[in-house]
Amino acid sequence: MRCGFFSSSCLRALMLALFGLMPLFVRALPAQADGFRTQFIRSVAVRGVPLPYSAIVDVTPRGPTRLGIRVLLDLRDMQRNAPGLLSTVLDETCNQKYAVAVADAGASGSSVTLRGQFQAKLFTCNTSDPKVHFRGPLALGQNLNVAASAEAVVRGQCLHLRMTDLDADLAGLIGDIADLTGLDDKAQDLVLTRGNEVLSRHPICPELPQELAGLDPRFFGGGTTELGKGGVGAYLDGSIDVSAATLLDLVEVMIERDLLEGVD
Amino acid sequence: MLLSLARALGLICLCAGPAVARDVSFSVASVLRTETNEIPYSARITLSEVGPSRVGFQTHADLRHFQAALPEMLSLDLNQTCRAHLELGMERVSARLDALDLSGRISAALYECEGLRTDPATRGSAIYQQGLTLELTAAAVLEDQCLFMRVDQVALTPDRPTAVDLDLEEEVLERARAVSEAAAEILSRVPICPDFPPELQALDARLQKGGTKDIGAGYLGAYLEGHIDVSPAAIVALLNALQHRGVLPPRP
Numbered sequence: 001m002r003c004g005f006f007s008s009s010c011l012r013a014l015m016l017a018l019f020g021l022m023p024l025f026v027r028a029l030p031a032q033a034d035g036f037r038t039q040f041i042r043s044v045a046v047r048g049v050p051l052p053y054s055a056i057v058d059v060t061p062r063g064p065t066r067l068g069i070r071v072l073l074d075l076r077d078m079q080r081n082a083p084g085l086l087s088t089v090l091d092e093t094c095n096q097k098y099a100v101a102v103a104d105a106g107a108s109g110s111s112v113t114l115r116g117q118f119q120a121k122l123f124t125c126n127t128s129d130p131k132v133h134f135r136g137p138l139a140l141g142q143n144l145n146v147a148a149s150a151e152a153v154v155r156g157q158c159l160h161l162r163m164t165d166l167d168a169d170l171a172g173l174i175g176d177i178a179d180l181t182g183l184d185d186k187a188q189d190l191v192l193t194r195g196n197e198v199l200s201r202h203p204i205c206p207e208l209p210q211e212l213a214g215l216d217p218r219f220f221g222g223g224t225t226e227l228g229k230g231g232v233g234a235y236l237d238g239s240i241d242v243s244a245a246t247l248l249d250l251v252e253v254m255i256e257r258d259l260l261e262g263v264d
Numbered sequence: 265m266l267l268s269l270a271r272a273l274g275l276i277c278l279c280a281g282p283a284v285a286r287d288v289s290f291s292v293a294s295v296l297r298t299e300t301n302e303i304p305y306s307a308r309i310t311l312s313e314v315g316p317s318r319v320g321f322q323t324h325a326d327l328r329h330f331q332a333a334l335p336e337m338l339s340l341d342l343n344q345t346c347r348a349h350l351e352l353g354m355e356r357v358s359a360r361l362d363a364l365d366l367s368g369r370i371s372a373a374l375y376e377c378e379g380l381r382t383d384p385a386t387r388g389s390a391i392y393q394q395g396l397t398l399e400l401t402a403a404a405v406l407e408d409q410c411l412f413m414r415v416d417q418v419a420l421t422p423d424r425p426t427a428v429d430l431d432l433e434e435e436v437l438e439r440a441r442a443v444s445e446a447a448a449e450i451l452s453r454v455p456i457c458p459d460f461p462p463e464l465q466a467l468d469a470r471l472q473k474g475g476t477k478d479i480g481a482g483y484l485g486a487y488l489e490g491h492i493d494v495s496p497a498a499i500v501a502l503l504n505a506l507q508h509r510g511v512l513p514p515r516p
Binding site for chain 1 (some may be wrong): 286287288289292297308309314316317319393430439447461464467479492494495496497498499500502503504506507509511512513514515516
């Protein structure tokens with residue numbers, strides 16, 4: 001373990017190597033000579049912080065009057081920031097405080113997993129007083145390692161991330177206490193409910209370049225995907241109906257952008 | 265409730281009136297290619313929605329530079345032999361309705377010539393001289409997705425109709441016809457095609473009809489009409505053209 005002592009710099013080197021390779025993985029997708037591909041950067045603001053993500057758009061013929069469109073989103077910046085974005089106090093009253101501390105997020109194939117800790121603290125409390133600062137000493141603290149699987153659902157032009165189920169690692173727990181406090185159920189309930197509330201407030205709606213948006217793509221599907229090794233990506237799948245109007249739309253764009261000299 | 269809403273919406277659609285076919289017009293600068301030259305012209309192209317997946321195009325080209333170049337292009341000094349010397353000076357080219365009228369002068373001379381000699385330097389003295397007025401009328405025909413000017417009427421009028429020697433007059437007329445055919449041939453080799461700007465060249469434009477026209481005061485113009493079938497591949501080609509011109513972000 002030569003890296004042991006300088007673990008942080010070693011990690012950084014590893015990250016650099018890994019992310020340095022990422023563009024290669026993305027490029028390695030089959031090149032479509034008969035298609036159109038473009039890339040742009042957008043960002044989604046979470047807790048006031050703009051998080052950039054890049055999007056690769058592929059447009060390819062699909063049938064006599066239809067184009068397929070796929071928007072592949074590289075969410076690795078969000079992935080790296082998952083602990084800060086998703087760690088939150090879930091529920092707090094005078095006599096209890098539940099929080100989730102997200103450790104990391106990762107993709108494997110088409111599934112995305114969030115790992116972290118569900119933290120429960122129970123206090124003695126005069127329950128008639130709702131104010132937290134009058135709570136008594138900590139009566140019981142218990143942490144539970146959890147892993148949530150997340151999926152992406154497409155609604156309109158937006159991608160909604162959602163946690164579907166939660167696995168709690170009950171191994172380190174004294175069964176009685178778990179039973180006593182209903183910690184597992186609590187974790188299931190709070191992490192999924194509250195976590196999904198946070199996620200649902202932050203849909204990812206990649207704004208397409210105007211010229212593509214003007215083609216009126218309809219998105220009907222999507223999901224999460226692995227970019228490189230463990231990197232979180234997501235995609236939206238849709239189609240564009242091609243008509244005479246589509247061609248005229250693009251010619252109008254050319255006139256607007258002075259590629260063609262318009263005349264009335 | 266839903267039904268009434270639907271009816272209301274239907275009504276709104278009806279109230280919006282009949283759909284007016286949309287069209288887009290732009291101008292292009294292009295060139296006509298003759299065998300020796302490129303002659304600039306400008307055109308206005310209108311694209312219009314003629315079917316769910318079909319766009320009609322209509323090109324109106326202003327060919328007055330071509331028209332101005334024609335007298336020189338068609339003035340010939342071809343028929344120089346021991347026996348004869350004919351020169352065609354094309355003088356006037358004007359558009360009339362869907363036809364092109366050309367007129368010029370041919371000066372012809374026949375010489376004494378022994379045997380089968382061909383070299384003009386070996387000719388003897390002039391034995392017959394004649395001036396002729398040439399009038400050609402041409403019309404555009406569609407061929408291989410382009411228009412070509414075809415001469416369909418030729419009139420040769422000798423200045424002095426009563427020649428002393430009818431054989432010599434006939435020979436001059438014969439040779440003058442050959443010169444005018446040569447001019448007609450040159451004229452017919454200039455294609456006038458629906459020329460789209462580079463950004464739109466990926467489109468498969470099919471020319472269906474066209475012709476020349478008088479765009480005022482005898483100036484030559486041309487119109488070309490046809491259609492483009494809009495395919496997904498054509499749209500992809502346009503997107504790539506937009507990207508190539510920097511309107512859409514580059515390929516990663």
